[in-house]
Amino acid sequence: MHYIGVDVGGMSIKGGLVTKNGKIVARFTLPTNVYDKNYSISEDIRKVIEGTMQAGEVTIADIEGIGIGQPGAIDSVRGVIRYSNNIALENVPVVDELKKYFDVPIKINNDANCAALGEQVFGAGKGYNDVVFVTLGTGVGGGFIINGKLFEGRECAGAEPGHMVIVTDGEKCNCGRKGCWEAYASVSALIRQTKAAMETDPSSLMHEEAAKEGKVSGLTSFLAAKRGDKTAQKVVDTYIKYIGEGLVNLANIFRPDVILLGGAISKERERLTVPLQKMMDEQSFGAKFNPRVEVKIASLKNDAGILGAAALLLQ
């Protein structure tokens, strides 16, 4: 028996045929249609499910269940996309619409929740009971596995660690508040911090790195710091400190076994985990006496979405 995991993103809808051990044995992808006003996301998800089954040479009789990971506000109980910003969707009853075609259990959840679950079931969180997953990308998302189960809050509207304030009256956040963690620890925030530092230091190697890449990116400061640039190193150190402030807050609330980092910035691996582990070991509450909270890099990378969506059926 197999599961189907569908990972809906701003660019593409990816489907995978997943074994119960977390192996993806067939795939099918469609580009996400974000332009057509009469766009039916359920219809495209249906095509991806059909395509995935065809690619794996199976029929619906071989499928144990279908899981969908979707960005935005999701009602996982009723199977409804309440709201999605980047694909412009409102109140779409995806699960009911798909049930007309597929007579198997179908579940949907927020993409970050799926990634967290995927890591705990199949990835770097395997074997841990309490896992906090944080994704450092365009925004800062997260997911919480408590006692082996996904924690979602009332009607699945919780688990948004990116919107805890770490600086009162700080930088404006997309959510309307000021000083959210996301406004300091996301890739967009790092780019803003990099640009500001570049302006103060015209001789910084960050200018060279940005020219090579054709733009200031999340890599600019890291690359220049690697070459010994002091201004860049300061950008990196400050940025990591912002990440750490949020991580220690989360550790103090949940005291999980492990905190996993995913998203674009997690590619920096030890350059993140070494200083962040140090911060955790020194600053988490009662650090000397309480159990250690490990800081690790998530392991499923681009497949976290598909595997996590499939893992919804294993809950």
Ligand SMILES: [Zn+2]
């Ligand atoms: Zn916010």
